[in-house]
Amino acid sequence: MKTEALFCQDAYLRSCEARIICVDGDGLLLDRTVFYPQGGGQAGDSGWLTLDDGTRLRIADTRKGKSSGSGPGDALHVPDVGQASLQAKLAEGQLVYAEIDWERRYQHMRLHTAAHLLCAVLPFPVDGCSITADYARLDFVTSDPLSRDSIDVALADLVARRTVVSIDTMSNEALEVNPDLVRTMSVKPPVGTRQVRLVRIEGVDVQPCGGTHVANTSEVGTVRVAKMEKKTARTRRVVLVLE
Ligand SMILES: [Zn+2]
Structure with a gap:
């Protein structure tokens, strides 16, 4: 990997200075970044x-690198459309100040952590996951009936415990x-790496995850089930939103 992923060490880092190491029609790569590339179900930063x-x-999205100069998994910063004259100013070696849309990212962090709490409440395999600034959607492999009210109560209890993440x-x-x-099941930790990053919510949930999370469950705040549906005969979809 060519890009130092600063968000892995500190999800609260909003900005950094960095150097452009590659720029082409797809986007640009930096030697270090605070921008989380879309992956593990979590949306990319803008x-x-x-x-x-x-x-x-303006950077509209961040994806796992497909640019000619990138290594696997590098964060490719994708500029918003209609900025061709600005993009023409970019060159390899140039220094930039990189800053994420923090309000949007913090929503990702709160909802992503809520998704881990939901995994503790519903102990079934997960067959799909999507985390955006508006909702967290998880598909659980189960045919058990689920109770929206009891999920809400269980989540509120876990948030109120103020557990360190x-x-x-x-x-x-x-x-x-x-x-x-x-x-x-659909988001396996990266293979080939010798160390796997583990997210631990003591006494609640431990799982390999490369995403960004809040530091304490209390930061999730009020979270509730907005929608629950039978996706297939064997999967139940649960959509969480923040109040
Ligand atoms: Zn996670």
Whole structure:
């Protein structure tokens, strides 16, 4: 990987200085970034890059790198449309000030953490997950009837416990002997890496995850089930929203 992923160490980092290492028609890569690339069900960050002369380039989305110069998993910053004249000013080696849309990202962090809490409330395999600024949607493999009210109460209880959310690592070998830790059937942790990033909500939920989370469950605030439906004969879809 060519890009230092600062959001992995500190999800609360809103901005950083960085150098452009690659720029083409698809977007640009930085040597370090606070922008989370879409992955693990979580939406990519949007924000701004400010050049030395004060020019601000709006970044509409961040994806896992497909650019010619990128390594696998690198954050590709995709500029919003209609900024061709600004993009023409970009060059490799240039220094930029990178800043995410923090309000949007903080919603991702709160809803992503709420999704982990939901996994503790509903102990079924997860067959799909989508986290945006407006909702978290999870598909659980179960044919059990689910109660919207009891889920709301259980989530409120977990939020009220004010539990610390910490980041840990585990070796791939250790994970292989603890396969139960992998909750999301469609979002496997990256293979080939020797260390797997683990998100631990002590006494509540532990699972490999590369996303961004709040530091304490209290930050999730009021969360409730907005929608619950039978997606297939064997899966139940639950959509969470924040108040
Ligand atoms: Zn997560």
